[in-house]
Amino acid sequence: MRMDKNRYRDAVSGIRWTDAQRGKIEEKLRQPAEKPSGAAFEDEDFETYEPPMTTEERRRMEEEMAKQERKLRRMGRMGWAVAAALLIVIGGGVTAAVIHTKKLQQESLHSPESKLGLHLTDQKDSASQGLFARSENGYYILYSGYEYNMGTYTIRNEEGELTEVDAISQTGGRGYPTFYDPETGESAILCARPNCTHDGSTYCTATTKAYSSYYRSDRFPMVYADGYLYTVSTKHSKWTETDYGYEQADPKEDHAVLLRYEPDGSGITELHDFGTGTGGFRPTMHRGYLWFAVQTMSYGETVQNPISGADEAFVNGGYEIWGYELKTGNLVKIYDSESKPDINHVDTAPQYLAGIGDYIYFNTEDGDWASPTGTNRINLLTGEMTQAPDVSLENGFNDNYGLYYDSNMKDYSSSGSWMLVNLETGEAKPLANTQHSTEFAGMPFLSGDYIYWCQFDQGDITTLRIYDLNAETLLDQDVKEFHLPEYPSEWGDVLQVHASLAEVSDGRVYLYRTADLINDKKGIWWSLDRSVYSCAVEELIAGNPEWTKEFELMDSEEAGKKYNELISYAEEHNISSFSQ
Amino acid sequence: MLSKENIALYAFQKYGDTALQAAFCCIGNRADAEDVAQEVFFSLHREPRDFNDDEHLKAWLLRCVINRCKNLHKSIWRRMRVNMDDVPTAALTVHDSSEREVLNLITSLPQPYSEVVYLHDYEGYTIREIANMLDRPENTVSSQLRRGHQKLRMELSEEG
Incomplete structure (x- = not known):
């Protein structure tokens, strides 16, 4: 096919408003004009456009400018005074504009109307990393120690025969949700059952396998709010106790549940059973709601994989984003990724949500062709979702900024830069001196007014850098010197x-x-x-x-x-x- | 002097499709293009102004649309790109599949080529007029137009 101007024009001329759209817009334009909204993207884009000047107009303008110049020269020093006065006036205007902007932001935080029917408050989650939850009395943290067990074990020797040996085996520690009281120095596993040995049985409320969120998360899976601990977990209805432990339940029977605990681990209450899928996600507290994702799954026919011989179920799934209103207990679904029933694929639910201003942010990491990767945000006032394609906002936010790694994939090199992005306008700028290099691994994260970036050496931090929001380095220090x-x-x-x-x-x-x-x-x-x-x-x-x-x-x-x-x-x- | 009682309504009725087409060619996304185009008319409705004539009005509208598109490009926040095959037929007057193919190519043309190609090939502005409108040197507009055409030709020959 040959491309030319006519083909281009033919194609573009097909882009038109539909009659319905045209009617709606014309109707709105017939109404009295609304007051300016103060929304983003309004400041600079309406600069005045004047058609090119005619020769006569240009001559008149040049004459006028020359006249002004002569006048200013005559004013001499007096001109500087006028200029200084002008600067003061302009400076005052800028200050007023900044104050006005701040006021707009504050008003937006109080905006009561939401098309999603939400009743938003000013409540915020203070945690940045989510590695622990804090109550009025202390800290909750997921302590995953290792366990060493001494005994006789059956192993297969080099000849392939089973043989018994004395050994010490190491197993990954269970995640014990544990409460620490900084006043007394005491700690307690989050289980209120008497005489419990926290052995993973369904009796123990801290390590129970009836709910399994603790085994999936590297963040503390609960959030503390208004006197309770909340988590979204997976409920296994078919755990079977055997001589050697607990047999895996049929995942088809798993349900995601929203759980509430008393601060001492007692009184577990299922606030909602989602009837399908899995949980295991830490809720985020924001504006009076707990926000969380639920992985939805549906299983089809089970067939034998001809290569592995294993039975495999046709499975597809997506995820939903929910909000739980702390004051009333009402649940609102604000997003449904809508699983695609014809595809044997599961869109993985985001592990972490972030609430900032009027938005809930989340990343989609490993979507297929039908679900592009990127950062999504849902406007809590309008329900609209927008996406930053191929951008993965990482590790903390404040009310104005987020971070993402801009990998330079175009030339297939591993180089790239960490970008500081204004969440309101979407404008991004590279952080100075943060060009990715192999000796400075790890990810920076943003909390409050600072960006933190750690250098790792075999898993341990050796250097900590702190930047301000102008990307200036404030600290670059070996932790040994702390x-x-x-x-x-x-x-x-x-x-x-x-x-x-x-x-x-x-x-x-x-x-x-x-x-x-x-x-x-x-x-x-x-x-x-x-x-x-x-x-x-x-x-x-x-x-x-x-x-x-x-x-x-x-x-x-x-x-x-x-x-x-x-x-x-x-x-x-x-x-x-x-x-x- | 063009002075209407409801200049925004007049502008939309006369140049509504033009603004939408310009936004679509610059952004490559139907939903964002609709937002940008209608917001230009709503803003004119909020803050009406006079124009010398229709041509002045049209050039002003195009300038506003392109500036808004540039701002949107600066922003990482976009809606997911909508393939032209997913746009409802009612919203398009496309005669055959090759036209859809061309439209998909047009939407893949990056800025600044997209706006220059649109203004030149569709609206028929000269390079000098585009340079004035976009506040760019004529040489720059000229090379952007050349490269835009090259890119479209290359893509089309690769496609088929």
Whole structure:
């Protein structure tokens, strides 16, 4: 086919308003004009357009300018005074404009009308990372320790025969939702059942397998609001207890449920059963609602995969975004990705929602052709969803800005920049000195008025950078120089003490401080201490942090005893290494 | 002097489709184009003004549409791109599939080529007039037009 001007014109001329659209717009234009809305995109786009001047008009204008110039010259110094006065007037105007803008934003936060029928308040979630929840009395955190078990295990030897060996096996620790009281230093697993050993049975409210959110999330799965803990979990109706543990339930029977807990873990209440799909997502508190996603699933015929021989179900699914009004208990669905029944595919639900101003933000990461990746935001007032294609807003927001990584995929290189984006206008600018490089891995995140970026070395932070919202570097420091309190080791052979960033909220930086024993011969590391310290971010930037110990994640004495027990067992049974 | 009692309604009735077509060619997205185009008329309704003549009005409208499109391009917030095959037939007067194909190509043309090609090939403005309207040097407009045409030709030959 050949492209020419006529073909172009023919194609474009087909773009027209429909009669219905034309009628609606004309009707609106016949009504008296509304007052200016103050919406975005209105400031600069209506600059005056004048057609090109004629020669006569240009001559007149040049004459006028020359006259003005002569007049100004005559005014001499007086002209500067006039200019200064003008500057003051203009400056006042700018200040007034800024104040006006702020006022508009505040008014927008109070806007009562929502086409979705929402009753929005000013309530906000203070957590930035979501790694813990905070109540009036202390912190809730998901403590995932490792467990070592001594005993006889059946393994297959090199000849393929089953044989029994003495061994110490390591298993990933269960996620214990645990409450820490900074006043008393005490901690408690979130289970109120008497005589419970927190062994994962359905009896235990903290580790129960009746609900499974704790095993899926690296964030603390609950949010604390108005005296209760809330989470969205998966309800397994068919867990079966066997001699060797709990048998996996049929996932077709899973239901996502919204749960409410008393602050001590008791009184679990199913506020809503969504009848399908899975949960496992931490709700976000915003404007008087808990916002969360629910993964929806529907299963079709089960067929045998001819390659693997395994039975596989035809499954498709999508996700829904819900809001739970804390005051009334009303549930509102604000988005449905609408699963595509003819496709054997599940659009993965977003793990994390963020509420900012009038919007709920979420990322879609691994959509198929029908669900492009990007950041989405739903306007809580209008219900409209807009999308930033191929942009993944990451790691924290404040009321005005977000961050995303602009990978330069066009030339298939790994280079790219972290971009600071104005959430109102969508305008983005690269952060200075944050060009991606292999030695500075990890992701920055934004909390309050600062951007935090950590350099990792084998999983531990070695450097922390802090930027302001003009992308200026305020801090670039090795964490060893943070002068955390010395570890009071009575074990003597602590080999590594390191710190990692846990959370930033309400202007304070929270660090995990970990002290590990490392046994080279047995190939294990063993934590003796995990504590959380905090200091004001301003102090950290100023170079004089005063660290406060918030809470301890483990009992060092107990941890030390267990370590000695394991080492003794390994030596007695000639175990050379701990298996996993 | 063009001075109407309801200048916005007059402008929409006369140049409504023109504004929509310009926005569509610049943005490449029917839904965003509709928003941009109608908002230009609503703004004129809120703040009416006089124009020298129809040509002045049309050029002013196009300038406003293009500026709004540029602002939208600066923003990361967009609606999902709508393929022309998904646009309701009632909203299009397209005669055959090759026209849809051409439309899909037009929507894939990046700024600044899209606006220059539209103003030149559809509206029939000269390079000098486009340069005045977009406040760009004539040489720049000229090379943008050339590259836009090249790109459209390349895409079309690749397609079929």
